[in-house]
Amino acid sequence: MIDLVVKSCGPMTALQDRGRFGYQGFGVSPSGAMDRRALAMANALVGNPPDTGAIEFVNLGGAFTCDGGDLRLAVAGAGAVASIDGTAVPPLTSFILREGQTLEVGHPRTGTFAYLAVAGGLAVEPQLGSLSFHLRSRLGGLKGASLQAGNRLPCRPEGQAGEPMELAADISEETGPLRVMLGPQDDYFTPDSIRLLLESEFTISPQADRMGFQLTGPKLEHAKGFNIVSDGIVDGHIQVPGSGQPIVLMRDRQTAGGYPKIATVISADLARFAQMRSGTKVRFRAVERDEAVAAARQLRDWIASLPTHLTPVRYALTTEHLLSRNLIGGTVDALSPVSHD
Structure with missing residues (x-):
């Protein structure tokens, strides 16, 4: 077994995969990666299925070494970059971390969440079919906890074969308002509130975490009370408590709630929303079910296509690269007698 050893990381660095499903009836949140597109990209680069568990970084990066052998790794999401012993790794490429080297993953530069995937997983x-760490229940992760310096993550040595790859696929996403479907309790709001939701600008509050993002903006009035x-x-429900300020529920959400939901962010736009930082301005656009389903299928097909966009890494012929390839198989002393055997 090869261990990936954590030298340093942020306080919310944790293991995440697609999440755990089938337990919401027992009050267990699905949890899972906040940006499943970025998780899929990191996994594709190392030859894993798209939902394989990986390390999720939240705002901060980390440093790692390996013990017991070499590891094939990849980083993706929110513009995070990596370096090995101070030498930068090109973005969206897999790479080999050799025993004794130090990998540094920089903080996400264009969002909040980034992922480090290991070949073979x-x-x-x-726990309950998933590695995903859920803070409030202490389910998943590494023995029910997030990662910290000194942790050792066992990795499968049989998954480390293969050359580094690069990914040429661009993330195809909407850049305008977040698409929502009204409901399921839009009838609990006045017509003016529906109009305000769809015509106003809201701001992501600092009160945002993996459970939900609170928004500030026009107050949304209830027509039948707020209970x-x-x-x-479900993920993406926009719940409106008595304050009239909406909360978009995210991966670590509760499984049931008693505030009316005015609308739901469609699944295809939820990762884009998750990467928006506090202070970001957002708008919403209502869509019908057919558009939401079509967008979900487009995202599913894009994730499935990622392996077809992989190509071997083309390294520049630098001295550092040539030395790293161990091209010399042995040496001969010119003064030693030559054997003719």
Whole structure:
């Protein structure tokens, strides 16, 4: 077994995969990667299925070494970059971290969440079918916790074969307002509130985490009060409590709630929203079910196509690269007798 050893990382650095499903009826949140596109990209670069568990960075990066062998790794998401012993790794490429070297992953530069994937995946025991760490329940992660300096993550040595690859696929996404479907309780709001939601600008508040992003902006008035019989919640539901300020529920959300939901951010736009930092201005646009389904299928197909966009890394013939390839198979002393055997 080869260990990926954590030298340093931010306080919310943790293991995440697609999430755990089938347990919401028991009050267990699905959790999972906040940006499943970036998770899929990192995994594609090292030959893993798109939902394989990886390390998720939140705002900060980290430093790592390996013990017991070499590891094939990749970083993707929010413009995060990596370097090995101070030498930069080109973006969206996989690379080999050799035993004794130090990998440094920089902080996400264009968003919040970035991912470090290991070829073959992490040999960490899942909980309820998932590695995803959920802070409030202490499920998943590494023994029910986020990562910290000194942790050792076992990796499968059989997954390390293969050459570094680069990914030429661009993220195809909407750049305008976030698309939402109204409901399921839009009838609990006045017509003016629906209009304000779709015509006004909101700001992501500093009160934002993996559970939900609170927005500030025009107050959304309730037509029937702000309490309902608690019902089920999905990722992207926009819940409006008594304050009238909407909260977009994210991956670590609760499984049921008693505030009415005015609308739901469609699944294809949720990763884009997750990467928006506090202070970012957002707008919403209502769509019908057919457009939401078509967007979800387009994202699914794009993720499935990622392996077709991989090509071998083309290295420049620098001295550093040539020395790293171990091109010399041995040496001969010119004064030694020559054997003719």
